[in-house]
Amino acid sequence: MSPQDGKTRTVDPAPLRADTTGDGILLRSVGHAYGELQTLAGIDLEAAPHSVIGLVGPSGCGKSTLLELLCGLQEASDGEIAVAGATAAEERLARCAFMPQRDLLLPWYPAIDNAALALRNQGMGRREAREAAGALFERFGLAGFEGVRPAELSGGMRQRVAFLRTLVAGKPLLALDEPFAALDAITRAEMQEWLAAALRTDPRTVLLVSHDVEEALYLCDRVAVLSARPARIVAELSAPAPRAEDRDAAVTDPAFVAAREEAMRALREGSA
């Protein structure tokens, strides 16, 4: 889609060609049902490599389900999904790193082993994995906390370790499910700035589920607004200043405020 028209987009009806997506993602007419309950209907979504796409929608609309389908944690009932060229669920699973709402750090491992978990699972030795993950601790403001267990870390720090764990997995796609929802307002704003900085230095393809329109518009290049169940995409907006260095200035800019209002309107109409 072009950055000028923020709202609608037509999907190329050509057959899904996985190789054309690079490190990006492509969803075509994806629908999902739990038994009789239709949760998603006809979702079309596309993300260029290294772009950050937001998904906002009313609670319970199926945002998290969409993320799980994308990551290959569940098989979609309908439609096609491609992540970095892979269409089979097992292959998508290998290309996505999923960050759940709660940090879910393993309490028996120190921060460093939690961060290095994917590397260990991929077969790397403990020392090597610790070195690889530990190299990022300083940049993530976690220096000195390598040996600390999750129970002794603050909420913001736990979330950073959880994000580090997702990043270190080395997957082309990061799937973040309301990563900061559990934090207080100040910490959440700090974490958004922090994530913006992390993505500026280490760009990745990211799909970010959020219930917070402001968060999505600040962090993402584009934001898709979902309707109530069965969820469809009712609007797509381009963010005016994705991941700007000065968050406070960015979110109070008139263009940002207008985009936020538009998203809110779409949300209201979609959940009616």
Added chain:
Amino acid sequence: MRRWLLPLGLIALLFGLWQVASSTGVIADALSLEDFLVPSPVEIAESLWENRSLLAENAWVTLREMLLGILAALVVGIGMAVLMHRWQLIRDAAYPLIVASQTIPIVVIAPILVVWFGYGIAAKILIVALICFFPITVNALDGLRSVDPETVKLMRSLDASRRQRFWRVEAPAALPSLFTGIKIAVVVAPIGAVFAEWSGSSSGLGHLIQSDTAYFQVARQFATVAVLSALALALIGLTALAERRVVTWR
């Protein structure tokens, strides 16, 4: 301080009352018994000291039965829990059976097992293991199943194989619950050991209590009970200590 002083004070008070009641003959008179059948705490302590080598010998016999029985229950119980956790089919088939097996009183089954396995230690280990197996299995299984489904999804997304998920997530998550099971097992193990010895044995604390009944050695019986309960307390203490060393993240 308070945690220790209050129960110790209560124990001292109860023993004091007992001492007064038995040395003045109040209890014996009330029950129309000879005085020697109602020993005072001081007499029991004397008996404990006088019979120390006899008690130690028999305590070792019973302790060995309990430890080997608990060990056997741990091996089989954890093995069963892992199998039932891994395969739904095994869980559905075996779980009701395991629960049902607990409805058979150990008192009833002990003599039969002694008939089958003889007066040696094998029958005792089996009986202790039978009584300890249930709390260990059920708690270990609960612990294995306590893992949040979200964590399972996370581990899958982080490329964990089934085996890695077990060793890195499920096994550590099961440990606190497993220790709860072991603590219960340790408390019931002496019951199993005593019933096993009553069903046929020539040594052990249970055997000693039984043979002393015939000779009205009530003071020594109380001394034996004290030793038995000290053994159980020591085992609980050791288990708690081991738990603190192993489950360091709580």
